Amino acid sequence: TKNYDYLIVGAGPFGMIFAYEAAKRGKKSLIVEKRPYIAGNTHTHTEHGITVHDFGAHIFHTDNKEVWDYVRQFANFNGFQNQVVANYQGTLYNLPFNMNTFYQMWGTKTPDEAKAKIEAQKTAALTDLGDRQPRNLEEQAISLIGTDIYEKLIKGYTEKQWGRKATELPAFIIKRLPVRFIYDNNYFNHRYQGIPVGGYTQIFENMLAQSNGLVDVLTDTDFFDHKETLLAEFPRVLYTGMIDQFFDYQFGELEYRSLRFEHQVIDSDNYQGNAVINYTDAETPYTRVMEWKHFDGVSDQGKTIVTKEYPQAWSREKEAYYPVNDDKNTQIYKQYAQEARKHHPEIIFGGRLGKYRYFDMDQVFNDAFNTVREEFSIAQEFNFAHD
Template identity: 40%
Template sequence: MSNKSILIVGAGFSGAIIGRQLAEQGHKVRIIERRAHIAGNCFDERDGATDVMVHVYGPHIFHTDNQRVWEYVNRYGHMMPYVNRVKATVNGQVFSLPINLHTINQFFKTTCSPDEARRLIEEKGDKSISDPQTFEEQALKFIGRELYEAFFKGYTIKQWGMQPSELPASILKRLPVRFNYDDNYFNHKYQGMPRDGYTKMVEQILAHENISVELNTEFDRQEAGDYDHVFYSGPLDAFYGYRHGRLGYRTLDFEKFIYDGDYQGCAVMNYGSVDVPYTRITEHKYFSPWEKHEGSVCYKEYSRACGEDDIPYYPIRQVGEMALLEKYLSLAEQESAVTFVGRLGTYRYLDMDVTIDEALKTADAYLASLADDSKMPVFVVNAR
């Protein structure tokens, strides 16, 4: 197998991991990144005033059931135990999320046992809805109007910029209720935070003699022909100069403020009421509970439609966007020697562990294609 010349667009987890896997097999990898830093939206850095490690583009909490992924991140960073315990301020009270037995008893001012709580929630559910088609119908069917309006309706309106009655039921994939006192936000076997931050982890992944990284560098499609293969983790529509229009995203604005002391006593506090303009406040020192800081760095988080100059966060994937996506997928499928990867390249919302898993599988697929002289797919995953 002869050594290949590889161009990777984007120095986030997708690009860094693919680059590292190929570099270790002797291939020469050039990674270009349009921003002034590596690690993509996982970029973190120390706040100058407080020394708190700040997740600059919003909190990233690592959780997975995938052992290969867990072993991979531990190879490049020291993972510390971390349990995400989210709180929500509703009607002047603070509750635990996801909805659990404590939330139910507190909200309804009861002392239900697990079985009693199940019966209570079943009674609250709207039995007239047999086949929920929308987010709102899904919530009303399974948890009833009171919990839906308190914890989901306003938050969803702010997060997505549309009514829950306009969103598909699939967004609320499963019954968001636990009938015990478990307030661990995630169910995954492996959960943690990198002691030295995600930026340091990505830096370690990129530290290989066969990898070069260039920051503040835009991708020029004319360069693609100079390489044996291109892995592209930028926006799919941007690759084609937005010729059919822009795919829809939500973006986030962060209002950062410093507090002398402890501001809210937890990492994440949700605000479900539409009367509060932000969706949540994050207090970043609580993402590193093994550290001690006198001061605190907090972010108020606002969601809105993504403009041309904004950072795209959440792909909307509604009917109109899916029709537009199909046009771009048809263009992409005509490419050769290009593979689209990651959240932006495949226009899908991805958790970190899925991003890492897909990057590893993409590298596996490319190495296999070289070994058996087969064509590397444009998409290793189903982007539809």
């Protein structure tokens, strides 16, 4: 281990990008990954000619041209645009909330009619709102979109996904969903959107292949089985696991939400007619059903693969998916972040679990770029693609 410059804990996007960029600067990294493969939760595999996202739908979407140019060095992206359909007790609606949804819900045909409907529902439900900011997800949702849509398309889905009442969730979660007064079902507002043809894993395999032999990966290797030895041997560490676990939970356990996926191969050319269908009632135990062939339009004849996504409580032996960024956890996280700054300047904490943030993929890429810039003192305009 003497000639490694970096120990990297976790072979997800953050760790892989850092290792690749370090290699371009002649620095050698050892990556330890507890799972049997790289790519973290973006991991994909191909079956019956269909690329399956093993940890839920990953749609790359961004406004950041640097990120978009960068990621496309490692794969070809298709022109997929996410257009989600919601099923509420057997009735279908278009998402995100737009003129199609309003027409289906109320029969309104113009933006003014839809706005009047929303305004009336908002005023009736939120009598004490006045000029203050919405205090929680329920208030935020009703003030954006009114009570009908909140009750049918938001409440059940959100409470299933997060395992708690919408009144106990932060408002910012729902702010991410577009509300549009045009007939446009694109789930995202970003300029660039797509899925890598053949899946995400190849992106990180290609990074490794282009690292001049300066990146070694040990899969099936849990950092915590060797923590003291590894920290003693490596002067510089990038850690992308759960920050509370790193500090042995000394300020308390951070909460996460977990997911369970049920994959099914079906003898059909086309099972549900869309990539993603959300089940927005409280009773259906899953939140959404993905049909993978519709993400990139290729497959064996007569076969399709469908995945149901079930939210579940998190405990230490389950995968942590979503950080629960409410006040309580934010306070706990701050203590860990401060401990890291004060006592471990030699360790970089990064990624969704290391930073305890509800990150999109493009945000992880951007954050990794910033870490690389800082680590190697690179100016802001630095162009990764042509270094």
